[in-house]
Amino acid sequence: MSTAPTVYDVAERSGVSIATVSRVYRNPDSVRAQTRERVLAAARELGYVPSGNARGLASRSTGVLGLCFPDYSDPDAESEAETGAGDEADNDAAMLYSDQIIRGMERAARRHGYALLIAASLKGGPESLVAKVAGRVDGFAVLARTVPTEELEVISRRQPVVMLAGPRESDDLDHLDHIEVANADGQRELTRHLIEDHGLRRLAYVGSAEESPDVEARFRGYVEACRAAGIQVSDAPDLRVGMMTQPEGARAADVLLDRPGDRPEALLFANDQMAVGALHTLERRGVRVPEDIAVTGFDGIALSRLVRPALTTVRQPMRRMGEEAVELLVRRLTGRQDKEPVSMVLPVSVARRESCGCASRGAAPA
Amino acid sequence: MSTAPTVYDVAERSGVSIATVSRVYRNPDSVRAQTRERVLAAARELGYVPSGNARGLASRSTGVLGLCFPDYSDPDAESEAETGAGDEADNDAAMLYSDQIIRGMERAARRHGYALLIAASLKGGPESLVAKVAGRVDGFAVLARTVPTEELEVISRRQPVVMLAGPRESDDLDHLDHIEVANADGQRELTRHLIEDHGLRRLAYVGSAEESPDVEARFRGYVEACRAAGIQVSDAPDLRVGMMTQPEGARAADVLLDRPGDRPEALLFANDQMAVGALHTLERRGVRVPEDIAVTGFDGIALSRLVRPALTTVRQPMRRMGEEAVELLVRRLTGRQDKEPVSMVLPVSVARRESCGCASRGAAPA
DNA sequence: ATGAAAGCGCTAACAG
DNA sequence: CTGTTAGCGCTTTCAT
Numbered sequence: 001m002s003t004a005p006t007v008y009d010v011a012e013r014s015g016v017s018i019a020t021v022s023r024v025y026r027n028p029d030s031v032r033a034q035t036r037e038r039v040l041a042a043a044r045e046l047g048y049v050p051s052g053n054a055r056g057l058a059s060r061s062t063g064v065l066g067l068c069f070p071d072y073s074d075p076d077a078e079s080e081a082e083t084g085a086g087d088e089a090d091n092d093a094a095m096l097y098s099d100q101i102i103r104g105m106e107r108a109a110r111r112h113g114y115a116l117l118i119a120a121s122l123k124g125g126p127e128s129l130v131a132k133v134a135g136r137v138d139g140f141a142v143l144a145r146t147v148p149t150e151e152l153e154v155i156s157r158r159q160p161v162v163m164l165a166g167p168r169e170s171d172d173l174d175h176l177d178h179i180e181v182a183n184a185d186g187q188r189e190l191t192r193h194l195i196e197d198h199g200l201r202r203l204a205y206v207g208s209a210e211e212s213p214d215v216e217a218r219f220r221g222y223v224e225a226c227r228a229a230g231i232q233v234s235d236a237p238d239l240r241v242g243m244m245t246q247p248e249g250a251r252a253a254d255v256l257l258d259r260p261g262d263r264p265e266a267l268l269f270a271n272d273q274m275a276v277g278a279l280h281t282l283e284r285r286g287v288r289v290p291e292d293i294a295v296t297g298f299d300g301i302a303l304s305r306l307v308r309p310a311l312t313t314v315r316q317p318m319r320r321m322g323e324e325a326v327e328l329l330v331r332r333l334t335g336r337q338d339k340e341p342v343s344m345v346l347p348v349s350v351a352r353r354e355s356c357g358c359a360s361r362g363a364a365p366a
Numbered sequence: 367m368s369t370a371p372t373v374y375d376v377a378e379r380s381g382v383s384i385a386t387v388s389r390v391y392r393n394p395d396s397v398r399a400q401t402r403e404r405v406l407a408a409a410r411e412l413g414y415v416p417s418g419n420a421r422g423l424a425s426r427s428t429g430v431l432g433l434c435f436p437d438y439s440d441p442d443a444e445s446e447a448e449t450g451a452g453d454e455a456d457n458d459a460a461m462l463y464s465d466q467i468i469r470g471m472e473r474a475a476r477r478h479g480y481a482l483l484i485a486a487s488l489k490g491g492p493e494s495l496v497a498k499v500a501g502r503v504d505g506f507a508v509l510a511r512t513v514p515t516e517e518l519e520v521i522s523r524r525q526p527v528v529m530l531a532g533p534r535e536s537d538d539l540d541h542l543d544h545i546e547v548a549n550a551d552g553q554r555e556l557t558r559h560l561i562e563d564h565g566l567r568r569l570a571y572v573g574s575a576e577e578s579p580d581v582e583a584r585f586r587g588y589v590e591a592c593r594a595a596g597i598q599v600s601d602a603p604d605l606r607v608g609m610m611t612q613p614e615g616a617r618a619a620d621v622l623l624d625r626p627g628d629r630p631e632a633l634l635f636a637n638d639q640m641a642v643g644a645l646h647t648l649e650r651r652g653v654r655v656p657e658d659i660a661v662t663g664f665d666g667i668a669l670s671r672l673v674r675p676a677l678t679t680v681r682q683p684m685r686r687m688g689e690e691a692v693e694l695l696v697r698r699l700t701g702r703q704d705k706e707p708v709s710m711v712l713p714v715s716v717a718r719r720e721s722c723g724c725a726s727r728g729a730a731p732a
Numbered sequence: 733a734t735g736a737a738a739g740c741g742c743t744a745a746c747a748g
Numbered sequence: 749c750t751g752t753t754a755g756c757g758c759t760t761t762c763a764t
Binding site: 016018020023030032054057058059060 | 733734736737739740742
């Protein structure tokens with residue numbers, strides 16, 4: 001791999017100036033056909049490929065959009081090798097939040113002629129992830145809580161950034177475009193369903209210990225639904241766990257079941273992962289779902305439909321969120337920049353499945 | 367969004383040279399702590415973010431790895447809005463081949479400190495997709511048949527490229543690293559299973575019309591297994607379809623069932639999509655699977671486990687393929703380049719589910 | 733239609 | 749430890 005050929009090499013070989021070589025690639029029609037062919041031929045012979053970096057540098061634009069997301073450290077990374085039937089489900093199910101967003105962004109970016117640069121955060125030196133991404137793209141989306149607010153603030157002064165999932169974190173960032181889902185609405189509707197349609201009244205809500213606007217909003221929806229039905233609720237979740245993982249969910253179920261007093265008729269979790277964990281606990285303890293107790297999640301991850309009983313949950317349109325993010329970025333990139341910050345709330349939908357008592361035999365064919 | 371601050375601005379503001387500013391970012395320890403702080407402070411105030419392009423240009427490396435894949439035009443793109451239960455399965459199931467590879471690459475890239483640039487092909491001017499990606503990354507992977515061989519040949523002379531899925535397409539490309547899956551082995555084993563374990567002997571194989579090394583290899587495995595069992599087979603699939611999609615699969619099932627002569631005892635499809643389509647046809651016609659006829663696919667897409675009956679298929683380790691691709695690239699990027707081209711074949715595994723007659727009640731809990 | 737020349741913002745020796 | 753000085757490869761006026 002000797003040193004790569006440049007415009008100069010191509011220019012020399014085809015007997016034109018570097019400017020012409022450049023034109024052949026940027027604006028073919030501005031060059032006489034014959035000349036163009038000569039240049040293209042030389043380029044081919046030399047194995048010339050324009051340097052994206054040089055281009056970006058000279059033209060101040062890259063044709064690339066970015067996405068930064070948190071390093072959902074992913075423990076199943078190594079389980080890949082196994083072929084046991086048991087982990088098969090988990091494997092596909094590990095189709096995460098971020099993966100869906102990536103898909104959505106990729107599709108939309110493609111439509112607009114952009115490529116997509118993706119990177120998960122990873123603690124580093126003064127040189128953080130965002131900076132790396134930011135330096136190589138025309139604009140990018142960030143999953144909430146992925147990067148320090150301050151850093152984002154600095155960067156967003158220079159290029160379009162759209163914040164995903166989770167309301168604006170601070171006032172410093174209120175000039176960013178921003179997309180969230182109707183967390184409260186979804187949880188409220190799901191709770192209402194449990195109360196009105198299934199007649200349940202002793203509910204327990206499991207939230208998270210760490211502050212998360214999304215989780216807060218979900219809880220708020222829950223509270224609203226309860227109040228609307230005349231059910232007493234405290235203004236804090238019945239339980240808060242640390243990580244919102246399956247193990248934590250499993251533990252949470254134990255805790256809730258072992259509490260003195262009447263056993264809850266329904267366990268509402270702030271996300272699917274926890275709910276699935278709870279399902280395990282319940283099965284182990286011989287508590288039937290939904291006959292003895294209802295269980296619900298939030299997110300609508302693939303796994304939620306694979307478990308038995310299939311999990312009733314609130315589905316978030318993550319893919320669409322990715323698409324909208326790109327639309328917003330493209331709009332900023334092409335329009336005048338003086339537009340007001342956009343803030344959109346994507347609707348969610350309740351997936352009524354078995355774990356709440358709805359009879360739907362989940363496994364629909366294709 | 368005025369013009370972005372540069373090293374010069376930061377240098378001036380902090381009273382140092384641009385070289386020092388650069389050092390602060392590239393090699394913080396080589397700068398006196400006090401100086402460093404001053405620079406960082408200035409950078410923060412100015413909203414300075416290093417330009418990835420300028421960096422890449424000056425240092426001839428980007429810290430980015432790439433992936434090019436074909437534009438599996440994706441008809442479900444718009445179906446997102448619907449909330450009908452019917453398409454719910456399809457939606458998740460649309461977790462494609464490429465998505466899995468992306469996941470694998472992203473994980474591995476992250477481990478090595480690289481970001482990932484992804485782009486689907488899209489016909490364009492003289493300026494193709496690969497060129498765009500190639501110009502912005504240190505090395506990249508290409509899904510077979512995504513880009514013209516010639517172009518790839520040219521590019522691969524300049525930077526590491528690994529070809530994914532499908533054997534080397536031509537001799538021009540035999541210097542590329544290359545990863546494929548054991549297509550023939552998988553199909554052979556699956557076929558053997560049908561013959562020996564289920565005692566089926568009248569088999570029909572559905573391949574694709576367009577030339578695809580992978581599909582050819584699968585068919586080869588099928589033929590080998592048949593021959594080994596003393597079953598007569600012609601040297602071409604019983605049917606070839608155009609697109610390997612669900613509709614085509616559905617049609618194929620009709621064709622095969624309507625052919626004069628004994629009805630086949632098993633329909634083997636070269637991919638899952640077609641097999642799923644066939645399942646529909648069979649259900650519509652009242653042909654029971656697997657009682658009346660067995661059906662098998664190939665790939666192991668998520669959908670294969672969601673349909674009823676669950677599809678027996680050959681699972682490809684697509685995620686792992688992505689990971690290995692990154693490992694290969696990183697190795698090329700860090701080592702001496704004189705190494706021989708690597709060619710690895712990833713093992714596959716047969717997923718015995720219901721559609722072949724194996725009793726496994728698919729829906730495993732988490 | 734094509735050429736000349738001036739950067740784009742940063743890194744990388746090489747001096748101090 | 750820090751400053752100087754060249755480029756890196758391409759786009760882009762401005763001429764011709």
